Amino acid sequence: MARYVLKFGGTSVANTTRLEHVAEIVKQETEAGNQIAVVVSAMAGSTNELVGYTHSLCPHQTTLEHDVVLAAGEQITSGLLALALQGLGLKARSFLSWQIPIRTDDSPSHARILDIPTTELEKCFKNNIIPVVAGFQGVTKDDRVTTLGRGGSDTTAVALAAVLSADRCDIYTDVDGVYTADPRLVSKASKLTSITYEEMFEMAAQGAKVLQARSVELAMKHKVNLRVLSSFIKSKGTYITSERNLVESTVISGIAHNQNQAKISLLNVPSNAKNIALIFRKLAENLIDVDMIVQSSSPDKKMDLTFTLLRSDLDRALPVLEEIKKTLNFSEIIVDNEIVKISVIGIGMKSNMEVASTLFKTLAEHNIHIQLISTSEIKISVIIEQHYTPLAVTALHTAFNLDEKKI
């Protein structure tokens, strides 16, 4: 008997028809003799609606009340899916985070899971009850409701798979796997049969929306076998494991792009390590993640500091930066919204120095100017003007021989 955690995303539970379809999938997996635990996201769109309410009431403050509101979305779908399963004659019950409990720290809207006891869920398995766990939410040691950040239901699913020693965690979504590039941009993009944790982490971190990066990191850490597949069409999806069959030619596994990016330049900041520390500490305190950073000092002891952050964090970041501007007395804050981050990702890159040169050559051939670069062992990311997105992704997909990739 195998044990699987099945996670269904927002589009998979978007309405009652979809929920009935999901119930059928769960039923099939159960009838195949497997032990199944389910994790659900909120209905597509509902979290955005709830965030809209909280922002209009309290735009400049994040407290745990924000989390109380947002957690309601997954509560609704967990109850509804349990009902749908009962409608099919199966035994099922919903679990809210506090009923398990999924313990987290107390960071509003970015909580981290600390501990998940398995007693309640094992009791369900023993009694042939299918547990349907509300994703995305947790509870502090003081019993306050928390949420895990956008896409947090993936993290819930992986964490549950880890503590339950599940044979696999299946992430059901609206695409049938992980692609070499966004198929809406690149017609020759193809589905990957498998991909390594490291590659998937970079794909997710660099903008591929199929999985939350943190959940991949967690899966890698706890060696949870992952699979991404569609709840809409039958397909084996993409397996995410510790190794993939590396054919020599497949140095690069995919091209990701992320338009949720903004570039900030702070001009004429007094050159001083303390100042740099202050800037990034203040941003961190306000839960604003900074990505690529470039510092260019000029002869007059002033420097320009450029960095990228999520465009969706811009509204929260700007007041913080204005305050720092007053403190450090620098001359200007320049914001550029019209950018995209393109990332070339592949575990084969480690042993292949040609990747960077192919990347630069390809973009140069199309007169695309690179504004910022960052690299890791298995990826190179560049910031370019946003309107070049389709051109750059398609050209790189061809240049790295992904067009002919066997799936």
Add this chain to the structure above:
Amino acid sequence: MARYVLKFGGTSVANTTRLEHVAEIVKQETEAGNQIAVVVSAMAGSTNELVGYTHSLCPHQTTLEHDVVLAAGEQITSGLLALALQGLGLKARSFLSWQIPIRTDDSPSHARILDIPTTELEKCFKNNIIPVVAGFQGVTKDDRVTTLGRGGSDTTAVALAAVLSADRCDIYTDVDGVYTADPRLVSKASKLTSITYEEMFEMAAQGAKVLQARSVELAMKHKVNLRVLSSFIKSKGTYITSERNLVESTVISGIAHNQNQAKISLLNVPSNAKNIALIFRKLAENLIDVDMIVQSSSPDKKMDLTFTLLRSDLDRALPVLEEIKKTLNFSEIIVDNEIVKISVIGIGMKSNMEVASTLFKTLAEHNIHIQLISTSEIKISVIIEQHYTPLAVTALHTAFNLDEKKI
């Protein structure tokens, strides 16, 4: 320092603008030096939406999963109002039922409150934190989520006022008090300054929608001073207490009408007390409340049984009755949807036998046929054809001298 429980209904928290307005009301009450606990309903319409989902997934079964789904509505508004209060610079936090906890029995969608410890709420008062309690929901001893039935937030508010020994429980709604009749039907209807628990209970039970009848019963039992008032316009509202100043002429305090009624006739049921018991036991087991009952036996040992129930329960009641029909083998089930229950209510009725005769005379003058009658110490209810509603209510309002009533 007075202590008040303020309860805000669905239209009062229907959107973020309304929630900000509610936060202002709470702020004023706090700044006046009072200790305030707040109870909120779900946003107007949201419970209906959630019920729609649960019914389409599992139409013929009520399990606690239904309650898990529905409870999300009040979770959202409790978090949002806490945020709105924080936005005004006040200390506030939401409370979900399990955090207090509000213990109930385990009847799905009709749970009854068993116990409410006050430790957490008293802690809030001590620290000047305004608790915003999600109404309508509770939690069983096994930590499963329950709901208290439609309008259950009123019950939450009254129960909290009782355990907290509050000086008053203010029920904020979209009307500015209790009227002698529905002002949309009767132009001369006037607002009552005060009304007794008994009268209010009958008004609520007979169709006046300002308060849930159960909450009035609870207030009466625990001597909780109640007030119904509007969150939309400034007004003192209507006080509900154990006594009102009875002027001799005001025998009748109001006319209620309830169109959520259906009349069922079971024809040719074998005359037998066991059969009657079986019918009503089966309905009770399915949580279907029966109201007025008339039994007419015929010489051939068969009887016709007529009773009323809520029109909204009809879909659930009919399959139950069809099954009973098979068991008892009677000839027919006749359903009449086009009826209304009109109730004349007044504590003065006890000592005044003219009420019934005025009622019958008035309806007769307008050729309105009475189908069923039921009486209690302080009310007379009749079932008539639905299309007579405005005519009957207006005529009775005049006949019982309510047109000239001082408010």
